[in-house]
Amino acid sequence: MALAKLKSMPVSALMGRLKAGLLSRNVFIAAMALAIWLIATSNDVFWSVIEFVRANKVGFFDDVLTFFTVAVVSLTIAVLLRSRDLAGEIKQRKLAEDEANALARRDALTGLPNRRSFEEELGGLIAMARQGRGCLALFIVDLDRFKPVNDTNGHLVGDEVLQVVATRIRRCVGTEDTVARLGGDEFAIVRPFSGDQEQLADVARRVNEALAEPMIVDATEVDVTASVGIAVYPDDATTAAQLAQKADLAMYKAKGGGRNRYAFYEAGLSRRRLENATLETNLRRAIREKEIAPHYQPLFLLADRSLAGFEVLARWEHPEIGRVAPDVFIPLAERAGVINDLTWCIVRQACEDAAGWPEPVFVAFNISVIHMQDKSLPQRLQAIAEEAGFALSRLEVEITESALVADFNAAKETIATLKALGIHVVLDDFGTGYSSLRYLSELPFDKVKIDRRFIAKRRSNPKNERIVASIIGLARSLGLSVVAEGVESEEDAAWLQELGCQQAQGYLFSPAMSADQADTYITRRVALYERLDAADSARAQVA
């Protein structure tokens, strides 16, 4: 039994016991030696012997006694010194062991508690709350689109982003709150809950805002937002594991709602999670049954505000879940290996929808990174457009920088074939990657699309204004046309036009609309142009 117990003991504990045993044995020997010496010296017989030895000059005994006394004193000193050393050693080992334990409980990158230690702490806090009849709130903070940040800027930048995120989250909470990194780009906060839900919403809002603030890492502006899910003990769950699961569900709800937002756990989310789990299966059905359909957002020429074309944006109206954002289902389709079916379904539908639209209105498709490695992409586009009777010269393909990073040479070949067919090629989300200039100089793009984040943040960060001005200047000097997305105000439009940007797209003009709405929109615009033309020619006749 005892042996079994010893065998199961951790080495550190075993060492501790051993050292403690050694220490007590040494102290015991020293104490015994001292005791013997004291007893001996306090004894009359001892002194009589000394007297006898001295009186009779028994040299041998004299030496033995001196030796005995010196030996006892030296042994005592040696043992005491050794005991002191051992005590120091034990203390050192204890410190090292404590440090190793603390390290095993911390996340090395951010210094925050890691998942293991967080789970323990959450369990402890729940137990305390249970005893004291208190309430707790758990926040799960998950970064949106962290993967592209890592992919385009490299892991070193990604690591630094996570450190900044950790610091910013910590700044949003109080001293009584616990912040941890659960792994990857997922963080958690636990805080006492007074019953005021608005307070929790306030914290979540602060986290959303703090993370959306401009972040410059390694001279690159990185865009990070987060989705925050909140669940409350004991309303939503009574165990740590359940609470974490509920907060996770709420976080997915926030993501589904469009990211950079927070959501509270609601009963019913579990059901939704079940549906989410089968989202992948649903996705195949959705593609087959055309639940996912192309929507169209118009692009305008800034010079005369005439309609230039439409960007095709996929929309999924799930019969039970409601609208699922493309940022959610496109990556899902890529992972599930159904992106091909999805893309071709959207392209075919869009070419059919746009076949009756007046020239020279163009249609621009977003192409997933996966297609850039597919050599048959240009020919498939060609076949579908020709079948629908849509001229290839009215087709645009938008390629993001991250799609180019994956396999530059394959992308280069695909772009060359697209161009040879007369299809226009656009560099999408320009400025969000880190080697945009290389792409501009080495690939034959027709157009550059300035990412909406630069336009949205132009007022909050004057640097963005200068970046936009430089992009426009650079693109124009290379003979490329420039389109700005995310134009939401007349002021932005006027400013962009002044800088020489030719096209714009954004809520100022219109959000994406269905094919029917686009038909009506075009008819109205055509009627408006005709009226304007008629008015112009009437004015000319009068003059």
Ligand code: C2E
């Ligand atoms: P993107 O290519 O950058 O598309 C522009 C996004 O900006 C769209 O979001 C659009 O609705 C939004 N937007 C347009 N004007 C404004 C504005 O004035 N203000 C703001 N704040 N936003 C505006 P959406 O439709 O959610 O699409 C998100 C992303 O999903 C797209 O980003 C694109 O990368 C991807 N995506 C959408 N449809 C498809 C598709 O059919 N295939 C592929 N591969 N990707 C798609």
Ligand code: CA
């Ligand atoms: Ca796009």
Ligand code: CA
């Ligand atoms: Ca964009």
